[in-house]
Amino acid sequence: MKKRTLGTNGLEVSAIGLGCMGMSWSYGPAKDEQEMIALLRAAVERGVTFFDTAEVYGPLLNEELVGKALAPFRGEVVIATKFGMEPGPGDTDRWSRLSSRPEHIRKVVEGSLKRLKVDAIDLYYQHRVDPAVPIEDVAGAVKDLIAQGKVKHFGLSEAGAQTIRRAHAVQPVAALQSEYSLWWREPEEVLMPLLEELGIAFVPFSPLGKGFLTGKIDASTPFDSTDFRSTVPRFELENRKANQVMVDLLADFAARKGATPAQIALGWLLAKKPWIVPIPGTTKLHRLEENLGAADVVLTPEDMRSIEDASAAIAIAGARYSQAQENLVDR
């Protein structure tokens, strides 16, 4: 597996990471723990050294799973996790309140260290910007944790340009994790030039469009109430029908390259910049292997132009998030 570097302090990871969220949360009920442990270890065997989790996935369950599965590989793999959410009134399985007060960060880091079974968190992201706490205070709190040896690198998720710049001035940011894929290209406008300027890596989440870009989801795919996609406008029935044209485009292109649509979606991200490291999520070994195969897909500048020209001509139907979710995003 090829390697890439996050930020300027030498954090080296596999060019494709593994998003672990769906193993415990968000895409239906938690999957069988033993099967997921086997999958995580199979990923290590195949060269994956970058694993993505968060305190809120489960909540807590996903960190526990990742900690258990990767315990034999301590020091050989990079585990990224996230702080910054807590239960609001009435919350059980989905925490809705933002919480990045320095004392909160100092408290919850201990739980993440314990669940992940590590002495230091390799990459600690703020999950969402908390408008009630100056980002300098958040960056300062993480800087202190780095000085204490509890955290190695700092990251932000769905943060806006001003926030990134201010945070980076206090504690260098190794990576921004935000949504980016062929059907969500907004980060290209302002964020990516800034990341390039500051030497911050980009870790796109939902690089497969939450599964849609793979071609394995269509208008007949059911999403029950435990599946987050049942709340996403882009996944409403009529929008899925309208958005099929994007998948058809990827499928046509994939057939010409002898690849799959998922591999083209990931290959496009990898070819975009050498400091991009996508973290596709899957709960299935054959899909993990398919996704890792994207590292070998070669897309020429002409291929990139052709994919981008064709996809730019497609108007995607439906918002990527519900309004409540979008309100949590820093602009």
Ligand SMILES: NC(=O)c1ccc[n+]([C@@H]2O[C@H](COP(=O)([O-])OP(=O)(O)OC[C@H]3O[C@@H](n4cnc5c(N)ncnc54)[C@H](OP(=O)(O)O)[C@@H]3O)[C@@H](O)[C@H]2O)c1
């Ligand atoms: N920072 C944030 O706020 C944030 C938000 C969302 C996600 N994330 C992180 O990013 C990771 C990835 O994002 P994501 O899970 O939302 O979306 P994604 O990676 O775009 O898509 C995951 C979905 O695609 C399916 N899938 C994966 N590979 C496939 C393939 N080759 N063929 C067909 N279907 C395939 C998976 O189903 P199966 O499991 O059935 O394969 C799953 O439903 C998450 O695991 C999480 O760690 C972070």
